[in-house]
Amino acid sequence: MSVTEKAQELxxxxxxxxxxxxxxxxxxxLDNDPESLKLITEFQKSFQQIQNARNAGENINSEELEAFNELQEKVNVDKNIQAYFAAQQRFNQLLQQVNNIINQVLRGEACSPDCCDSCSGCS
Known part of the structure; x- marks a missing residue:
């Protein structure tokens, strides 16, 4: 079986x-809640604008920061957005665990089923 076939299997x-x-x-x-979807889109746009301004060495005025903070507060209490962020974080942790195991195997430190609970790649 080729590497790409193994990747598809994974x-x-x-x-x-x-x-x-x-x-x-x-x-x-999230996709089925127009209010949550609009809110997260506005938040991401505002975040990107502030990030771009900071990267360009520009000052961010207090009105922009206040508007961003208000959006952030709304995002923090939106149940659909928070559920999405939590699910995304759990999935990313799984991907990181898989990546750690792949890297461990590439270094020649194979992970066996007998020791998997205690190896650094699996924890």
Whole structure:
């Protein structure tokens, strides 16, 4: 079996995880709530504008910061957005764990099923 076939197999296995299922459900809930979707879009746009201004060495005025902080507060209490962020974080942790195991194997420190609970790649 080729490396790309193994990668496809891994992708399929990841798609079937609980973390991926929860993330897809959270994405659907977010997509089906126009208010939450609008809010997260506005937040991401505002965040990007502030980040671009900072990277360009520009000052951000207090009105822009206040508007951003208000958006952030709304995002922090929106249940759909928070569920999406939490699901995304759990899935990213799973991907990081998989990446750690791949890196461990590449270094020649193979992870066996007998020691998997205690190895650094799996924890």
């Amino acid at each position: 992708g399929s296995a990841l798609r079937e995880t609980e973390e991926a299922t929860i993330l897809r459900a959270a994405e659907m809930n």
